[in-house]
Amino acid sequence: MSIFIHLEVVTPESVLISEDTDLVTAPGVEGYFGVMAGHAPMVTLLKPGVMTMGFPVGPEDNRVKRYVIAGGYVEVLPEKVTILTERAVAREDLNRQQVEQELKDAQERLCAIPSTDGQCAYWQNRVDFANACLSVLNKQMV
Amino acid sequence: MANLKHLRNRIRSVNNTRQITKAMKMVSAAKLRRSQERALATRPYSQRIRAMINGIAALIPATGAPPLLAPVREGSRKILLVVYTADRGLCGSFNSVVIRSTRARIAQLTAEGHQVMLTFVGRKAHDVMKRQYGDMIRDVHAGLSRALSFDLTEQQVAAKLLTDFANGEFDECHIVYNAFKSAMTQELTWRQIIPAPVEPLDDDEPRGAPLFEPDEETVLEALLPRNIAVQVFQALTESNAAEHAARMTAMDNAVRNAGEMLKKLSITYNRTRQAAITTELMEIIGGSESLKG
Numbered sequence: 001m002s003i004f005i006h007l008e009v010v011t012p013e014s015v016l017i018s019e020d021t022d023l024v025t026a027p028g029v030e031g032y033f034g035v036m037a038g039h040a041p042m043v044t045l046l047k048p049g050v051m052t053m054g055f056p057v058g059p060e061d062n063r064v065k066r067y068v069i070a071g072g073y074v075e076v077l078p079e080k081v082t083i084l085t086e087r088a089v090a091r092e093d094l095n096r097q098q099v100e101q102e103l104k105d106a107q108e109r110l111c112a113i114p115s116t117d118g119q120c121a122y123w124q125n126r127v128d129f130a131n132a133c134l135s136v137l138n139k140q141m142v
Numbered sequence: 143m144a145n146l147k148h149l150r151n152r153i154r155s156v157n158n159t160r161q162i163t164k165a166m167k168m169v170s171a172a173k174l175r176r177s178q179e180r181a182l183a184t185r186p187y188s189q190r191i192r193a194m195i196n197g198i199a200a201l202i203p204a205t206g207a208p209p210l211l212a213p214v215r216e217g218s219r220k221i222l223l224v225v226y227t228a229d230r231g232l233c234g235s236f237n238s239v240v241i242r243s244t245r246a247r248i249a250q251l252t253a254e255g256h257q258v259m260l261t262f263v264g265r266k267a268h269d270v271m272k273r274q275y276g277d278m279i280r281d282v283h284a285g286l287s288r289a290l291s292f293d294l295t296e297q298q299v300a301a302k303l304l305t306d307f308a309n310g311e312f313d314e315c316h317i318v319y320n321a322f323k324s325a326m327t328q329e330l331t332w333r334q335i336i337p338a339p340v341e342p343l344d345d346d347e348p349r350g351a352p353l354f355e356p357d358e359e360t361v362l363e364a365l366l367p368r369n370i371a372v373q374v375f376q377a378l379t380e381s382n383a384a385e386h387a388a389r390m391t392a393m394d395n396a397v398r399n400a401g402e403m404l405k406k407l408s409i410t411y412n413r414t415r416q417a418a419i420t421t422e423l424m425e426i427i428g429g430s431e432s433l434k435g
Contacts, residue, residue, distance in 0.1 A: 010190055012292045012372060014183040030355050041352035043198065045364050073365060075194055076352070084190055086292075
């Protein structure tokens with residue numbers, strides 16, 4: 001069996017990633033988890049957070065690619081991981097100013113609407129996404 | 143005999159039409175490229191999410207399934223049809239194909255004793271059908287194809303569908319749209335989205351039940367509404383790409399027809415002009431001959 005597992009990250013707008021890697025970590029609703037080739041089949045909900053691909057060798061390993069994803073679903077099969085998410089941004093593409101602006105906007109919208117509103121979950125998701133982006137920019141996350 | 147001034151005007155107007163249709167063709171070709179990319183980019187997500195639901199649905203008993211998935215009861219039902227057309231015309235048979243098929247479906251469902259309701263995405267079908275089916279119409283969403291934004295479509299169309307379904311206003315929902323096949327062909331597509339259809343799994347390797355986190359029900363409850371939004375959005379992007387393709391083809395035909403017409407008209411024009419000149423010459427010669435005599 002190959003030590004590689006095929007990772008696909010799909011958003012409604014495009015197929016963002018489709019390549020082989022040795023380790024995938026993703027933000028499950030019940031905590032971060034890692035997946036390697038041969039993992040037991042699993043279906044999980046994701047929350048907004050950081051997804052990584054690649055096995056870290058040192059503390060500042062450039063081999064690891066980081067993406068911020070806005071929640072979604074993941075299906076794990078022994079040779080394949082499929083992540084469905086509304087939005088995914090590579091760390092290199094993050095822009096601090098833009099993220100801070102987005103966080104502010106989303107927080108304002110969240111405060112402006114009653115907590116019973118159906119839109120609430122949507123804006124909460126945006127806030128969490130922006131926070132995850134910031135934590136990546138501040139390098140708080142492994 | 144057609145007179146010259148009349149012919150000249152006619153040639154000018156056909157020429158103008160040709161220029162306009164040519165410009166429209168160019169515009170559609172440019173738009174087609176962009177919306178085709180969008181349509182193709184949406185497909186993978188929509189296929190994956192359907193496959194995922196299918197996989198989970200096969201594992202849980204039909205009796206315990208959430209309402210968005212549970213098989214509908216037999217007998218008379220309230221059925222909502224979501225009809226996708228363009229906001230504008232001049233795209234050949236693009237809109238009329240959808241409208242004709244919808245009419246047939248309404249007639250069939252009504253004959254079977256169901257209650258039919260209609261929601262329109264895109265203005266054209268509504269314009270045509272509002273007189274005949276006025277009392278069935280629930281919503282009209284126009285202008286969505288301009289932005290082609292997932293969030294907007296989800297909030298306007300999918301959210302409405304889900305609340306109405308939760309309130310029990312309909313039991314079943316089908317969408318009809320023109321799927322984009324190639325720049326030359328569109329394919330009329332009917333798809334049931336509520337309840338989500340479950341197809342038998344066709345892969346031959348039997349795999350054990352996967353682990354679910356938190357559990358099957360929670361995952362399904364999150365996936366199903368999402369699936370509705372995705373299917374609704376995918377139909378929109380497909381329909382939009384197909385619309386531009388249809389308009390491009392229609393305008394291409396119009397340009398060619400105008401060209402042919404122009405050719406015929408200018409032949410007639412030249413003949414008529416020549417005939418007039420000949421007559422005038424004959425008259426002059428006749429006049430001078432009679433003076434000589």
